[in-house]
Amino acid sequence: MTVAEILPRSGVGFQIQQGQVLRVIDPEGAQVSDLLAYNAADVREVISNGRTFDYEETIALTTGNRIWSNRSNPMLTIVEDTVGRHDFLLTPCSEATFRHFYPEQPVHRGCFGNLAVALAPYGVEPDMIPCAFNLFMNVPIASNGRLRVDSPVSGPGDYICLRAEMDLIIGLTACSAYASNGGSFKPIHYDVAEAPMPA
Amino acid sequence: MTVAEILPRSGVGFQIQQGQVLRVIDPEGAQVSDLLAYNAADVREVISNGRTFDYEETIALTTGNRIWSNRSNPMLTIVEDTVGRHDFLLTPCSEATFRHFYPEQPVHRGCFGNLAVALAPYGVEPDMIPCAFNLFMNVPIASNGRLRVDSPVSGPGDYICLRAEMDLIIGLTACSAYASNGGSFKPIHYDVAEAPMPA
Numbered sequence: 001m002t003v004a005e006i007l008p009r010s011g012v013g014f015q016i017q018q019g020q021v022l023r024v025i026d027p028e029g030a031q032v033s034d035l036l037a038y039n040a041a042d043v044r045e046v047i048s049n050g051r052t053f054d055y056e057e058t059i060a061l062t063t064g065n066r067i068w069s070n071r072s073n074p075m076l077t078i079v080e081d082t083v084g085r086h087d088f089l090l091t092p093c094s095e096a097t098f099r100h101f102y103p104e105q106p107v108h109r110g111c112f113g114n115l116a117v118a119l120a121p122y123g124v125e126p127d128m129i130p131c132a133f134n135l136f137m138n139v140p141i142a143s144n145g146r147l148r149v150d151s152p153v154s155g156p157g158d159y160i161c162l163r164a165e166m167d168l169i170i171g172l173t174a175c176s177a178y179a180s181n182g183g184s185f186k187p188i189h190y191d192v193a194e195a196p197m198p199a
Numbered sequence: 200m201t202v203a204e205i206l207p208r209s210g211v212g213f214q215i216q217q218g219q220v221l222r223v224i225d226p227e228g229a230q231v232s233d234l235l236a237y238n239a240a241d242v243r244e245v246i247s248n249g250r251t252f253d254y255e256e257t258i259a260l261t262t263g264n265r266i267w268s269n270r271s272n273p274m275l276t277i278v279e280d281t282v283g284r285h286d287f288l289l290t291p292c293s294e295a296t297f298r299h300f301y302p303e304q305p306v307h308r309g310c311f312g313n314l315a316v317a318l319a320p321y322g323v324e325p326d327m328i329p330c331a332f333n334l335f336m337n338v339p340i341a342s343n344g345r346l347r348v349d350s351p352v353s354g355p356g357d358y359i360c361l362r363a364e365m366d367l368i369i370g371l372t373a374c375s376a377y378a379s380n381g382g383s384f385k386p387i388h389y390d391v392a393e394a395p396m397p398a
Contacts, residue, residue: 050248050290050330053346055299059288060344070326072295089258089288091249096271100254127269130329131249141340145259147252 006033008185011114011173013122015040016164019195021079024172024188025159026136030152031186032175034092034111034132036119037067037075040167043124045069047076049088049131059141061086066165067133075168080161083154087137089147092129093177102178111173122169132171135160137180151182163195205232207384210313210372212321214239215363218394220278223371223387224358225335229351230385231374233291233310233331235318236266236274239366242323244268246275248287248330258340260285265364266332274367275332279360282353286336288346291328292376301377310372321368331370334359336379350381362394 003025006012011034016022024033039045051068053059061067062084067076091097094112098105109117116126136152174188175181202224205211210233215221223232238244250267252258260266261283266275290296293311297304308316315325335351373387374380 044326048290048330050288054289054296057346058344059340059346070290070328072293072299089249090253091247091269094271097253100271127243129269131247141258143342145257147256147258 003189003191006172006174006188006190008174008187009108009176011111011118011171013118013169013171016168016170016192018164018166021161021163021193021195022170022190023159023161023193024135024190025157026152026154027156027189028186029155029158030182031154031188032137032152032180033135033188034115034173034175035135036115036129036132036171038122038124038169039069039075040169043122043128043169045071045073046128046130047133052088059088061088067162074165076162077165078160079163082158083136083160085136085138085153086160087134087139088131089139090131090134090137092132093175093180097177105178108176110176114173114176115171119169119171124169149179202388202390205371205373205387205389207373207386208307208375210310210317210370212317212368212370215367215369215391217363217365220360220362220392220394221369221389222358222360222392223334223389224356225351225353226355226388227385228353228355228357229381230353230387231336231351231379232334232387233314233372233374234334235314235328235331235370237321237323237368238268238274239368242321242327242368244270244272245327245329246332251287258287260287266361273364275361276364277359278362281357282335282359284335284337284352285359286333286338287330288338289330289333289336291331291372292374292379296376304377307375309375313372313375314370318368318370323368348378
């Protein structure tokens with residue numbers, strides 16, 4: 001497929017097949033994209049940060065790491081990553097997080113609202129939205145456990161590629177929160193490549 | 200109420216009212232207890248590690264911190280804590296985690312299985328079990344993101360007290376995994392106190 005664009009502060013839902021590779025590109029740099037993945041055959045199976053941290057034995061996920069489901073199955077494998085800095089600790093920004101963190105700013109439905117709308121046609125209800133795998137999101141943790149949301153370290157054209165380990169419903173956004181994106185809202189690009197032919 | 204005992208490698212489910220204080224005690228020391236909390240009026244609302252990390256701005260939760268729900272409501276407030284070392288990164292141990300981490304040992308249903316059985320009467324299905332708040336669990340994170348499961352630092356009689364911020368269904372275990380509990384399986388004690396009278 002050609003490269004598709006997710007407009008600033010919006011989101012999309014689509015299906016990919018086992019073995020296909022999803023590439024998510026930060027075209028301008030310093031833009032976060034929240035990624036969700038559900039088992040296309042049963043959307044009650046979904047990515048889980050806790051299962052992933054447990055099996056991968058790290059919170060710093062990059063090439064070679066897998067994203068696991070709540071049912072302990074691998075859903076995605078990171079096969080390429082030009083950034084190496086993502087977040088799987090925090091939940092998608094939402095109306096409630098805008099009211100909490102940006103009381104002076106207009107409320108936005110955020111990634112949570114965008115994902116809920118994009119995934120509703122697949123039978124995903126809002127309460128079935130867990131922590132997203134937040135691509136390019138930069139959340140340093142201090143030695144005392146305190147966390148910060150810094151601007152992404154991704155530059156223009158940086159990308160991450162994830163191979164589907166089962167047929168998946170994907171939710172993907174161009175993130176809407178101020179701190180996560182260095183204060184401005186940019187698009188996200190993505191494409192889906194067929195699995196490489198066996199040698 | 201008097202102090203109740205959770206037998207080693209088992210779990211319980213029970214209801215507490217808004218304002219009541221749940222005290223969870225490690226009677227012998229070095230024993231983890233996985234805690235889940237659901238809105239008693241609608242069990243689709245449940246504790247969320249991501250929302251909690253976001254609003255509390257830390258992964259090191261102790262006295263004064265709140266445990267937030269997937270709907271951005273505070274569910275529990277930590278009002279006392281003699282340990283100060285808990286985990287909210289990892290999911291409950293399960294048959295799958297036993298097969299993964301302890302292939303030489305008999306498979307156990309783990310905290311996940313114990314919670315699923317204990318919470319089924321309240322309408323909680325296994326897929327509705329998220330990351331638990333793992334009391335006394337000791338998960339250091341290195342500066343490169345790698346995590347380890349160490350023995351708890353809790354000693355005999357150490358405890359944590361959590362005030363309910365809404366009517367809650369609680370799931371609570373004496374954890375079943377080897378590494379989490381220093382290699383041996385001990386009981387957990389708990390009680391529920393009425394809210395203090397207004398002055």
